[in-house]
Amino acid sequence: VPAATLSLPPDRAHARTARLVVVAAARRAGLAESDVDDVRLAVGEAVARAVLRHEAADQSAAVEVTITDDGHSFRVMVADQVSAASAPQPDVDQGGFALALLSALAPQVAETQTPTGTALVLTWPLPAMSI
Amino acid sequence: VDLSISSSEQAGRHVVAVSGEVDVHTAAQLGTAMDTVIDAGALHLVVDLTDTPFLDSTGLSVLVRALNRVRVGGGSVRIVAPADRIAKVFRLTGLDTTMPLYADLTAAVAVD
Numbered sequence: 001v002p003a004a005t006l007s008l009p010p011d012r013a014h015a016r017t018a019r020l021v022v023v024a025a026a027r028r029a030g031l032a033e034s035d036v037d038d039v040r041l042a043v044g045e046a047v048a049r050a051v052l053r054h055e056a057a058d059q060s061a062a063v064e065v066t067i068t069d070d071g072h073s074f075r076v077m078v079a080d081q082v083s084a085a086s087a088p089q090p091d092v093d094q095g096g097f098a099l100a101l102l103s104a105l106a107p108q109v110a111e112t113q114t115p116t117g118t119a120l121v122l123t124w125p126l127p128a129m130s131i
Numbered sequence: 132v133d134l135s136i137s138s139s140e141q142a143g144r145h146v147v148a149v150s151g152e153v154d155v156h157t158a159a160q161l162g163t164a165m166d167t168v169i170d171a172g173a174l175h176l177v178v179d180l181t182d183t184p185f186l187d188s189t190g191l192s193v194l195v196r197a198l199n200r201v202r203v204g205g206g207s208v209r210i211v212a213p214a215d216r217i218a219k220v221f222r223l224t225g226l227d228t229t230m231p232l233y234a235d236l237t238a239a240v241a242v243d
Contacts, residue, residue: 012154012155012156013156015154015155015156016152016154016156019185037216037219040185041185041187041216041220044154044185044187045187045188048154048155048187048188048189051155052155093188094188094189094191094192095192095195097188097191097192097224097226098187098188100188100223100224101187101188101220101223101224104223105223
């Protein structure tokens with residue numbers, strides 16, 4: 001069950017909106033503060049990338065951010081509406097720095113194709129709950 | 132009204148102090164400020180990120196572009212990043228080897 005879903009207009013200013021919401025959800029899920037810092041940056045990277053992809057493709061549809069907390073892991077999916085087959089992208093990866101940070105900060109990163117675009121799924125394990 | 136950027140000269144180095152979150156929305160503003168000081172002839176830059184709570188890859192790109200510009204003339208870029216959250220971004224991308232990190236401004240302008 002998603003803990004929260006955000007539909008963001010592909011506006012650069014909304015990268016910050018996404019960070020604020022996801023950080024609040026990560027704290028609520030019980031992630032350690034050092035992990036929360038990683039979540040902030042990794043999700044910021046993923047949303048920035050999505051927004052830049054939308055800009056390059058002149059796509060005004062929303063970027064979808066879905067936060068899931070199943071008690072074992074905290075998962076954030078950032079889905080854009082730009083198909084992988086569309087025209088070559090300009091440097092949305094900031095010379096490789098964006099992907100380098102994503103893979104260093106999130107224990108698990110998966111890129112999947114959705115019917116309408118590309119989704120990045122970032123996963124952090126949650127601390128075991130004490131009984 | 133997203134970033135507040137000020138520049139000054141200390142011990143022969145040009146200090147660019149950044150206050151605010153550097154991200155996909157604001158990085159261009161930092162880029163313009165860096166271009167302005169470099170266009171004015173600054174060669175040895177110190178970017179003070181003490182009051183920067185967030186910096187992402189778009190911010191890194193802007194700093195790398197500035198480094199590449201000043202390097203042509205034998206210049207340098209030093210980074211003041213007391214917060215681990217910011218220093219980490221440089222370490223994880225290996226950029227701390229080309230833009231050395233300092234814990235405070237005094238140290239960054241003092242070392243030769």
